[in-house]
Amino acid sequence: MKLLKKEWLFFIFLALFFPLYFKLKPTLNEIISSIDFATLRALIALLLITTALRISKFFDFLAIKTIDKFKNERRLAIAFISLALVLSMFLTNDITLFILVPLTIAFSSQIKNDLTKLIIFEAIAVNVGSALTPFGNPQNLFLFRQMDIGVLDFIKTMSFIVVPELVLLFIFVFLLFKPKTLEIELKEKVKVDKFLFFSSIILFLIFIFALENSLVRYALIIIISFYLFSKQNEVFLKFDYFLIFTFIIMFIDFSLLAKLQSIQDIMHSFKTDFINVFNISVVLSQFISNVPAAIFMTHFSNDYVAIAYGVNVAGNGLLISSLANVIALRFLNNSKVYLSFHKYSIPFFILSYLLVFLIIQKFI
Template sequence: MTMLLRPFLHDRLLHLLILLGLALACFAPFTLAQLPVAVDWPTIVTLCGLLILTRGIESSGYFNVLGRRLVLRFHTQRRLALFLVTAAALLSTVLTNDVALFILVPLTLTLKRYSALPINRLIIFEALAVNAGSLLTPIGNPQNILLWRHGGAGFAAFIWQMLPLAAVLVSSLLLLTWVAFSAERIQSTSQESSPPQWQRPLLWISAGLYLLFITALEVDLAVWGLLLVFVVFLLRARRILLSLDWSLLAVFIMMFVDVFLLTRLPLLQPALGYVSHLPAGGQYLMATGLSQVISNVPATILLLGSLPASTLLAWAVNIGGFGLLPGSLANLIALRMAKDPAIWWRFHLYSVPMLGWALLIGWALFLGIHAV
């Protein structure tokens, strides 16, 4: 019981969100019955399943094997960083940004066992990479799924409208990666003379359930998929369930509740009515700025009530994933998995300038395309 409660007692972000929710509740009209409905439960179910399965693969020890091979394969920090950033961007286009992070961040954390690498910086760049890569496809992130379903563009047409921004941002991030990481050879710090041991049964069970769970998500059977995962781990690896960061789910639940209460504030309602009357530049800044405060998925849901699912809105909310930590839920996932307090402020040293660059280049591309 102590193991389960410890994350909740020490999670300062969760405590802050609870206090914020209590403060908003004093001014926002709502009923208690509305609060459970405000939570995006499919997202919570998805996160829960991915948390369990990723910890299963991590506990199997296979990430140690793979991490050792990566250090031996890529001889410099720069090459390794370019590989991980490229992998994060590509995976996020087909597996969504959060799934890509659940695969790569635990793998990255194992690299510290074999070399003196800037692990925090690698994780930060992976978070930036999934934000840049996932904007390309309709299934890359939740906000694109919403925009794709509300808009009239087909799958290929959606990719075509996002391609210019995705190409420039991913290229810019790879250039920044080349500058930010040293060309020095990776110095091994491991004293292991033989390859690390790993638990094959746990890996195969976790990997098999991973594929089944992703399939269940695709066919809208996520709850049944989660139930299967939970039962198997309860029978075969109960300690993994006890050691999970369950407070992360509570953080996401409170974020949804706080966003709901924020949107119910009387002062905010008239402002939303004026959004559709803003010029294109105003809508662009509004969507990006709102994403910085309440995250780009809730911002998309909120703005789709006033704006069409246009290229401008799609670009703006995806750009809003950069910048401040709340801009994208993927940022929170990556930094939480790092388990290092220093990474929270270091993230903004790269993410905020990336937001400024994305805003400028996005607007320039938009004007250029519509001027043709």
């Protein structure tokens, strides 16, 4: 029951598979061919490295050393949200939240200030920051593989939407976080595994080089071998296997869904120009989350930039629009926080959508 609650998304997609299977009766080869193994290899490599970085405790140490230098809520918010932005560009949005949210909760127990709003904005921040790079979030990693462009070209392309969202985010932070004094009494000490941290950084550089040169399968062998033979087995124990299983079942489900005649009729009724693909990606993400929306949309359009813009802008809408939102809020175990989340996420989503829409209209 605990597993069902934690991995609810996987089980939803698994349940969806069975009616689709009996309706379409795909062969085993068709099912296997629907899985994007290139994306899976890259995701596994990235998750291994980011899991190791999290275990190394370096970022826990960094955050603790930083937090006591800020004396009020606004400075604290700027510090942690800036950290969330930077880390999410390289460690993926969900891994960044696994690092920052527990730390934020730990700090909140040592001060009188309520940091719930900060956790909400950490979720918003990782959705914004992760949009910039091909390894910032799963949907970007998938779409990057389809685009067949370099890492720097991808970053340049995504900066059109990320820069205005960054400006908007810090306007929100400045207006909503007041310079209210913090009473901080930090006592926690963290021991950093320096070997694991620096070796993982080297592996991350190898991964980026491999991603740039379509050599990820070889980088994955190096990464797995290193963690196996350097006695870093804890990386495999804490690896998020269900995230990989969820991606596999998503690839299969959305490939089958795209073959349904009724779905094809609906999708073909829309025009496939940049704006329409962008808007459909935005709307679809609000109901099925942005990663499945990205996978689904590629069956009907090869305008991967429009899809990338849409699914990334959509991440800060409804709770389900991004898994990062769910990850951040489930740490709090408070049903009331979901209403608070939408109080901030929906206005931010509407304004960021309008900004990006105007930029698309003018420059693309």
